[in-house]
Amino acid sequence: MSTAAVEKTLAGKVALVAGATRGAGRAIAVELGRAGATVYVTGRTTRESVSEVGRPTETIEGTAELVTAAGGTGVAVPTDHLEPERVRALVERIDRDHGRLDVLVNDVWGGDHLLDFDTKVWEVDLAKGLRMLRLGVETHLVTSHHALPLLVRRPGGLVVEVTDGTAEYNGDRYRGNLFFDLAKNAPIRMAYGLAEELKGYGCTAVCISPGFLRSEEMLDHFGVTEENWRDAVAKEPHFAIAESPAYIGRAVAALACDPEVARWNGQSLSSGQLAREYDFTDTDGSRPDGWRYFIEVVHGGRRASAEDYR
Incomplete structure (x- = not known):
């Protein structure tokens, strides 16, 4: 399914992207909007309030505007997904407005600033570690608990x-x-478990991962922009496999538009894998397969370049 083929396929459908302030969540919301969906976008950073992530220029209102500009209808609802009553109120609002929910994307994270890599569990700041689990696991469970009945x-x-x-x-x-290892493995198992629970309802659950994501924060980290991102390859050679957030957005939109999406039920997927399956590309026309590159080249010792995996 090409990128053009998904346009307006989701007209009349309603999606909730939990954690759509920036990065993958923002791009997923935009691409669902491009396919014609009404997309509720949530997060903690608004034009009046900034979350602990501390990036005030990326807001849910900005995401909603991008969704609408892409051809969908973007609705921004400030929501802390660690507060069950706020999530319940969010879902009740979607129910009142539309009486349906067709796509739920659990993308809540916001824990990168808490990370200390290569630090033993007994040396990690315990408060930071537990906060990561709350942000990356508890938020997903709270959201599914309240949203799945709809x-x-x-x-x-x-x-x-x-x-x-x-x-x-x-x-x-x-x-x-x-803590990071647990937080990033948990959604894979959640998708597997949800797939079992949803079978009797004709619904599907999957887990998806972008590759080396050129998020706003990652671009800032390397001191580049989306226009000159390749300048960062000199500092980090593996950045050559990096993909734009739009890539995973297109992957999720392709899944949402696929009438046979149930064939993926319970599986762990990646943007690069789905690009081959659904025949879409990244914004530069390439098809980066980041995880295959890391498995086969970085860790597997295969003599190849990142360009061989684009």
Whole structure:
């Protein structure tokens, strides 16, 4: 399914992207909007209030405007997904407004600033570690608990758990921080468990991961922009496999538009894998397959370049 083929396929459908302030969540919301959906976008950073992540220029209002500009209808609802009553109120609002929910994307994270890699569990700041688990695991559970009763009213609903790393990659190596490792493996298992619980309702759950994501924060880290991102390859050679957030957005939109999406039920997927399956590309026309590159080249010793995996 090409990028053009998904346009307006989701007209009349309603999506909730939990954690859509920036990065993958923002791009997923925009691409669902491009396919014609009404997209509720949530997060903690608004034009009046900034979350602990501390990036005030990226807001849920900005995301909603991008969704609408892409051809959908963007609705920004400030929501802390660690507060069950606020999530319940969010879902009740969607129910009042539309009486349906067709796509739920659990992309809440916001824990990168808490990370201390290569630090033993007994040396990690315990408060930071537990906060990571709350942000990356508890938020997803709270959201699914409240949103799934609305989603299962109609067959065909889709739940997308977003994480960092595929089951193949994460299953074979430690991610350098026990709390981070748990937080990024949990959505893979959540998708597996939700797939079992949703079978009787004709709904589907999957987990998806971008590759080396050129998020706003990552671009800032390397001191580049989306226009000159390749300048960072000199500092970090593996950045050559990096993909734009739009890539995973297109992957999720392709899943949401696929009438046979149930074939993926319970699976761990990646943007690069789905690009081949659905025939879409990144914004530069390439098809980066980041996780295959890391497994085969970085860790597997294969003599190849990042360009061989684009």
